Amino acid sequence: MTVADTRDKPDFVYYTIRVQGHVATLTDSGLQQGTGWELFPTVDLWSCAAATSQLHHIVRRLACRAPLIVCEEAA
DSSP, X not given: OEEEOTTSOEEEEEEEEXXXXXXXXXXXXXXXXXXXXXXXXXXXXXXXXXXXXXXHHHXXXXXXXXXXXXXXXXX
């Protein structure tokens, strides 16, 4: 999901991620920094920079296949 500002430019990008029954909505910037993966007990690689980069890349690639949801924030 992308949240657009009043100028229709993306402010935030969020991904809803499901891993073995656990669901969380994480920001794109958080995924780039490796934050959020600790919400999934089965993912124990978030402390490794190479692994978080790969997971972020995988999430973005999968998100490209999903329908885009754009929400506009009220001014």
